[in-house]
Amino acid sequence: MNQKLLLLHGALGSKEQFNSLKEALSSDFEVHTLDFEGHGNRASSKDFSMAVFVGNVIDYLRAHTIEKVHIFGYSMGGYVALRLAHKHPGCIGKIITLGTKFAWNKETAAKEMKMLHPEKIEEKVPAFAKKLATVHSHNDWKEVMHKTAQMMHDLGNGKKITSQELTQIDHEVLIGIGSKDHMVSIQESRESAEALPNGKLEILDEVPHMIDAIPTEKLRSICVNFINNTIN
Numbered sequence: 001m002n003q004k005l006l007l008l009h010g011a012l013g014s015k016e017q018f019n020s021l022k023e024a025l026s027s028d029f030e031v032h033t034l035d036f037e038g039h040g041n042r043a044s045s046k047d048f049s050m051a052v053f054v055g056n057v058i059d060y061l062r063a064h065t066i067e068k069v070h071i072f073g074y075s076m077g078g079y080v081a082l083r084l085a086h087k088h089p090g091c092i093g094k095i096i097t098l099g100t101k102f103a104w105n106k107e108t109a110a111k112e113m114k115m116l117h118p119e120k121i122e123e124k125v126p127a128f129a130k131k132l133a134t135v136h137s138h139n140d141w142k143e144v145m146h147k148t149a150q151m152m153h154d155l156g157n158g159k160k161i162t163s164q165e166l167t168q169i170d171h172e173v174l175i176g177i178g179s180k181d182h183m184v185s186i187q188e189s190r191e192s193a194e195a196l197p198n199g200k201l202e203i204l205d206e207v208p209h210m211i212d213a214i215p216t217e218k219l220r221s222i223c224v225n226f227i228n229n230t231i232n
Contacts, residue, residue, distance in 0.1 A: 003093070003227065004069040005029035006057070008077030010099070010211070011148050014040025014135050017074075017211060024220040029227075032069070034060050036080075038147060043138040048151040050159070053080045054087060061091055070227050072096045072219075074211050082161055085169045094227050098176040098219075099209045102161070103188040109156025112183075116149040118142035166195040173199045174226045178207030178214070200226075 005025060007018040015033035022031045036053045037044035046052055057080065061069060070093040073081035078097025085092045101108075118141070122129040132141035173196050177189035186203060193201035202222070207214055 002028065002030045004032065004066055005223065005227070006032045006034070006060075006069045006071050008034075008057070008071060008073040008080055009036070009039070010075030010077055011151075012039075012132060012135075012144065013074070016040060016135065020216045021219050024216050025223060028220075028224050029070070032060070032064065032066070038139055038144055040136060041138045048147040049154065050080060050083045050151075054084045057084055058088060058091075067091065068093050070094045070096075072098070072223050073100065075099045075101070075209070079161070082166070082169060082173070085171050085173075086161070086165050089169070089171070092171055095171055095173045096176060096223060096226055097173070098211070098222075099178060099181055099184050100175070101184045101188070102192045103185065104152075104155040104160040106156050109152045112152050113149045116145045116152075118145050121145075163191075163195045166192060166199075167197065170197050172226075174202055174222070175199060176202050176204060176222060178204045178209060180207060181209040183209045 007015070007022060009015055009017055015035050018033050022033060025031050034056065035042035036056050037046055038048060068091055071081040071084070073079070073095065075098070078095075078100030081092070081095045081097060082100075085095060101112075118129070129141070132144070135141070136144050173193070175189050175193040175196075177184055177186055179186070190201050193199040204214075204218070207218075211219075
C-alpha cells in the first residue's frame with residue numbers, strides 16, 4: 001500500500017488547484033485532497049479560522065479511516081498543516097509547506113488585507129474576479145474574500161502560531177519558499193525552519209508565490225524526495 005499524502009490548498013483556492021499535481025503523484029502515493037469549509041464546492045456559514053480548517057482535516061481523516069498521513073500544504077494549507085501537527089501530532093507524518101507566511105503581526109495583516117477588497121478586484125482585475133466566482137461555485141467569492149481578510153486580521157492579532165509552538169512540533173518539516181515570492185520572505189521561512197526541531201529550508205530558484213506558475217514536476221519531485229528521505 002502506498003503512503004498517504006494529503007494536499008491542502010491555499011487561501012482563496014480549492015482542491016482543484018491540485019488536479020495536475022495529484023495525477024503526477026498518483027504513482028508514488030495514495031493522494032487525497034479536500035476543500036476547506038467555505039471554499040470551492042464546500043458551502044459553509046462559519047467564519048474562517050485555523051481551528052475550523054484543522055477540524056476539516058480531522059473529519060476527513062476519520063471519514064476515510066486514515067490513521068496517518070503526510071501533508072503538502074500550499075500557502076495557508078501549510079499553516080493549517082503545522083497547526084494540525086501541533087494539536088494532533090499522532091495522525092501526521094512528514095510535512096511540506098510552500099509559500100506559507102509565518103510573520104503575522106498587525107502590520108503584515110493590514111498589508112495583506114489591503115489586497116482583499118472584492119469591489120476593487122471586480123473593477124480592476126475582472127478576470128480574477130470571474131475566476132474566483134468559478135472556483136467558489138457553491139459560495140459567494142466576495143464573502144470568501146471578506147472571511148479570509150478577517151482570518152488574516154485574527155492571525156495578526158494574537159492567533160498566529162508562535163515560535164514556542166513551532167519548537168514543540170517534532171515532525172520532519174520542509175519549509176519551501178520561492179526566491180521570487182513577494183508575499184513571503186526567505187527570512188521568515190528560515191526562522192521558522194530553524195525553530196522547528198526537525199525543520200529544513202529549501203529555497204526554490206526563480207519560483208514565485210502562485211502555485212499555478214510552478215511546474216508540476218518540480219512540485220512532485222519535492223514531495224517524493226522529502227518523503228522518501230532523498231533530500232539531504
